[in-house]
Amino acid sequence: MISYDVTDAVATVTLDRPDAMNSLTAEVKSALLDALRRAADDPEARAVLLTGSGRAFCAGQDLREHAANLEAGRGLADTVRAHYNPIVELITTMPKPVVAAVNGVAAGAGASLAFACDLRVASEKAKFAMAFAGIGLAPDSGASWTLQRLVGPARAAELLLLGEPLDAARALELGVVTRVVAPGDVLKTAQELAVRLAAGPTRAYAATKRALAYAAAHSLPEALALEADLQDECAATEDHLGATRAFLAKEQPSFRGR
Numbered sequence: 259m260i261s262y263d264v265t266d267a268v269a270t271v272t273l274d275r276p277d278a279m280n281s282l283t284a285e286v287k288s289a290l291l292d293a294l295r296r297a298a299d300d301p302e303a304r305a306v307l308l309t310g311s312g313r314a315f316c317a318g319q320d321l322r323e324h325a326a327n328l329e330a331g332r333g334l335a336d337t338v339r340a341h342y343n344p345i346v347e348l349i350t351t352m353p354k355p356v357v358a359a360v361n362g363v364a365a366g367a368g369a370s371l372a373f374a375c376d377l378r379v380a381s382e383k384a385k386f387a388m389a390f391a392g393i394g395l396a397p398d399s400g401a402s403w404t405l406q407r408l409v410g411p412a413r414a415a416e417l418l419l420l421g422e423p424l425d426a427a428r429a430l431e432l433g434v435v436t437r438v439v440a441p442g443d444v445l446k447t448a449q450e451l452a453v454r455l456a457a458g459p460t461r462a463y464a465a466t467k468r469a470l471a472y473a474a475a476h477s478l479p480e481a482l483a484l485e486a487d488l489q490d491e492c493a494a495t496e497d498h499l500g501a502t503r504a505f506l507a508k509e510q511p512s513f514r515g516r
Contacts, residue, residue: 260289261311262296267456268449269296269303276312281320282367287341294345298352304515305456306352307448308375309359310368318366318389338398342367346400349374350471353464355455359448360384360435365423370399373408373434376467379448380426380435387423407474408434459497460515 261272271293273280282290297306310316319337327335349356349371358375365387372378372386388405390397397405397418406414409432417424426438439447455463465488473481492498501511 259286260293262293264300264302266449266453267302267304268307268452269300269305270307270309270449270452271297273308273310273316276310276314278320279314279317279363280310280312280368281317282341283320283323284335284337284341286320287337287345291341291345291348294348294352298348298354303456304354304460305452306354306356307359307452308349308356308371309445309448310361312362314362314368315358315360315364315384316368316371317363318368321393342370342399346370346374346404350400350404351467353467354460355452355463355467357448357452357455359445360386361441361444363387365389367399370397370401370404373404374400377451378435379437379439379444379451380429381441381444382426382438383441384426384429384435384438384444385423386429386434388418388421390421391419392421405434408432457513459492459495459501459513461495461497462492465492 259273259275261274263270271290273286273290275281275286294306297303327333355377356375358372358378360372360378360380362381362383363385364372366389369386369388388397388401390401401418405417409417413432424432424434426435429435430438437447469481469485469488472484476484496516497513501513504511
């Protein structure tokens with residue numbers, strides 16, 4: 259259901275349930291969380307790539323399992339707190355850049371997973387759908403937090419309330435995705451981007467993720483104070499010292515994440 263591979267310092271985590279459009283059962287969500295924790299802790303991985311197999315990225319919650327839970331009186335079976343919240347928090351806070359390769363439909367929680375990633379490469383045939391309101395639910399998996407930071411509060415309200423799908427071109431126009439490429443180039447382009455990040459100053463990338471998340475919910479003086487602290491930390495790294503020396507010597511820097 260979830261495959262894990264590390265190549266060129268990139269940990270690729272693949273939702274591998276193509277017959278069900280990579281929809282998320284409790285078992286899949288537990289396996290996804292385990293794989294992402296493995297990627298976050300893997301010393302061989304300096305960047306992470308999240309994608310889906312087949313024609314979909316992820317169709318969101320498996321509604322057959324969800325319906326069975328409702329009929330049995332279990333409601334949401336605590337899946338938001340037990341599964342979705344920790345998955346999204348891990349993606350957004352892990353000290354490694356995370357790239358989503360959106361190869362097809364990303365709906366509901368599936369779209370939210372893509373939004374939580376740092377960069378998104380989408381197929382020309384990809385579609386994003388905020389399907390929550392359509393089945394009488396509020397947004398989850400961080401969509402209320404991530405989407406408005408990508409497109410602004412007014413546009414996020416429109417997308418979440420109306421649930422109208424976004425095609426790839428419109429998603430690019432709104433800033434939901436980083437790049438749109440031909441369907442056959444999605445994984446290749448996303449891998450190239452992830453490899454580029456893996457070869458870069460990963461300590462600085464981790465600091466950048468912290469700074470962005472913090473600044474989104476704090477005042478300017480508080481954000482400035484954290485920036486100063488993070489710069490002190492980065493200035494003490496081997497990567498910064500080596501890159502400074504390389505710049506003065508008119509050479510290409512080599513980063514080691516230290």
